[in-house]
Amino acid sequence: MNLRFFAWIVAVGVVFGMTGCTKDTTITPEAPVTGPPSKADQPVNNWILENMRDVYYWADKIPANPDSTLDPESFFYSLLYDYNNKANPERDRFSWIQENVDELKSSLSGEEKTTGLEVKYYLRSQGSTDVIMQVLYVLPGSPAAKAGLKRGDIITSVNGQKLTTGNYASLSTEPTTFNYGLATVESGKIVDTQLVKTTTAAVFQQNPVLLDSIYTIGSKKIGYLVYNQFIPGPNGSATPVYDQKLEQIFSKFKAQGVNELVLDLRYNPGGYVSSSVKLASMIGKGINTTKTYYRMEYNKNIMAAFNRAGQSDRLITRFDSKPQSIGANLLRLYVLTSGGTASASELIINGLRPFMPVITIGETTYGKNVGSETIEDETGKIKWGMQPIVFKSFNALNQSDYSTGFVPTIEKAEPLQIKPLGDVEETYLATALAQITGNSARLSAERGPKLPTIGSSVERRAGGSNMFVERSKINL
Template sequence: MKNLRIVVFTLFVSWIFVACKKETLNPTTTTKTTTNSTTTNPNEAANSWVYDQMKEWYLWSDLLPEKSKTNLTLVTGKDGDDDIKKYYFYSILNDYPNIDRFSWIRENVTDLTNSLSGISTAFGFSRTAVYLDNTQTDIVFFISNVTLDSPAAKAGIKRGDIILTVNGTQINKDNYTTIIANNETATFGLGELKNGAFVLSGKTLKATKAVVQTDPVHFWKVIEKGDKKIGYLVYTSFLAAYDTKLKTVFGELKSKGVNELVLDLRMNGGGSIASADLLSSLIVKNLNTNNVIHQDEWNANVAKKYPSVVNPTKFSNQPNNLGMLNRLVVLTSNGTASASELIINSLRPYMDVIIIGQNTYGKNVGSITIKDDNNPARWTWGFQPIVLKTNNSKGESNYGTKSGFTPNYVVSDNIYPFKDWGDESETLLKRALEVITGVAIPVEASANAKRSFRQLETQILQLHESENPEENRKDMFVKLPK
């Protein structure tokens, strides 16, 4: 049996093999796959290989059952299936989906790495799905965000749009999860607020799915309020391919004399830890390259074989660091996860981090991508086992529960339709500006557009979800040492 290698490519070459990740080099492993030449079950060899890799890399490898006590005849795995008990990969996880709710597997490793690098075939928008009324039958999509240069953007769909129909069919409780996924081309029936109700406006927009590359440096501006020059950045994913653009934007913010920063991570489910480390280095007050951003825990076998993994990660020298920020204001949703939460945890020992929005997702662990590197490959599987846990410079990592980080100011996205990014009356940005300046911003007079979150919390089915389910994963990407 040929030796196996774990290859974790960086985003610069559009292969990211990780999920709470820094970027990855290509360590060669000598783990051998156990097979039985008399085995007739088609799943046994693949499952044996999966087990061996998990035994080497899994954070909780010491809690894995003995291989002989596992059912190697199960189907290896399948992503997105509710009945995970019939799949081998999930059967060996540490109390899935309670303690380990993050490890996952895909049948095609190319699809897996594309999704981690922000590449997907999609229309390119995220939406919040809400029941239209108390009958809880018909549903409206409020567009939360549109990916730059995506088919949706080119068709004219924008944040704040209201979608009521797809190809003439009303969105409802039975079809809202499939009505977009099942159509390669769609005509979206737009709605409007009229007499206190959302109704069809008569306008339609048509788009066809295409390969979309997410540009996470989505929007930025500087807002001046008295002596406050407030930088506002909407950052939607930690993708290393856009690190240069991120540094350039911070250069612009610095040149404009920004002395406050609002980092909008509502749409950000994570990404490369290396990119998170870069962002931390661009933000931190009194940048010192001797100071620790975070230190990671791996299983004992990995720590022994690659001792550098337990070395602390330190801030990097970034000329565009904003310098003397006394605080960072972060806007969050329940989908703010992984590398986004790492930013909050890493910067707290060095400056005030004020959270405005909702509780974050709660993920303080990360994974690598594992695939079969035999030539030719025996299996197309790619899987993401959790391999590390992150701690800040104080050893703190107390946000890894389903309640995540609790906001300093609990504010929900409860104004529909959504305002444009950067609109000073937009719900969360408005509250951030009030916290920074100490001056209240008057509420708009349009009572019809306002609904309290208390009224809607039982009516929201999806909050800021991508129309492509593969884009809704919560990830961080790691680079393994040589």
């Protein structure tokens, strides 16, 4: 194997991260259409192949003689393990490449061009081709928030066009300015209104720490945290202000005697493992700096090099010692999940389950137990960036059995008419509170018609996220 890479990999720290958004409507995008060959593509393809043969988790599955006349994007996808075989849950459905490495790195830190909406898509009725968008949440301070859009809004048209199965993906992502036509639910039916709210996408840095609350119910002090991406701090910042916010929240939880915790990760598609380690270390029961949070497995060549060098211990990430930890007061952890709960979010579930009961409420998670490296050309001549899968993760019990996701302990789905996040009658939170208090009377009836779902922007983000490794850090 490439000794330069091995020398690097044994020296770096480890983090888990997410990728940027894609415009694909399916979770795994189809391989791109082959473009015309270009002489300028050849150096890029050579760079892709060299790095893939070094670090790709399935390096032994790369074709012996790949077609280097393809354009770089097509060439990259032609190297991936069983990419188009959807019947194989262990295939590579996460590696991706991007033409601008700077944009790629910005998206990993939560900075991207967006209106600030996250939405869920439904068919307007059973058998219909009409589509509606339900607003799941709005980023505070974003263009959508300034336009007055809020959680629970129902959108039926964009820029005067009714949403359908044929156009909803492009209409909800491609314009720069969005004129959202809103609807209401009346007597169980969706009714269009004349109300239109206009917003323009802009480059925006999200704060992933969306909401925290404490509920006192009898002897229970219940902490609640909505956390939507594992990001230490804003893009380009050397100060981990978002990690510091988490520490402040858990200091408050500890000071107020929180003895139950509900961690809302249903809109969290992943992020840096440095943040994941910090969060897990403030939650885990009976953990310390000798306990394994997760272990990585690389391709056969890299693993052999680690073993020869006696560096196998460098593959293990252990818990931190955090004075803000509330683990000693917890008997269990409740995690709220959706189909978009992925990557570093699933690492929290997998990494903590050897140490405490982890009860999941919601939908089956996305299923990402593999990681990737952020690769860029160190000379700066090649502007592309890529995220090939380079490792698989295991917990302290050597478990990595969630490639098809974690099936929820208690199954729930978002109703069409949803309460604000943090409201004790909000479906997911109410279910957790009922479990904690043993009071099923707390559960309110789900509101609104039950419509067929066809995905969400959160799942689309999860489809472009995975565990990944950068030259200065390793991400999940």
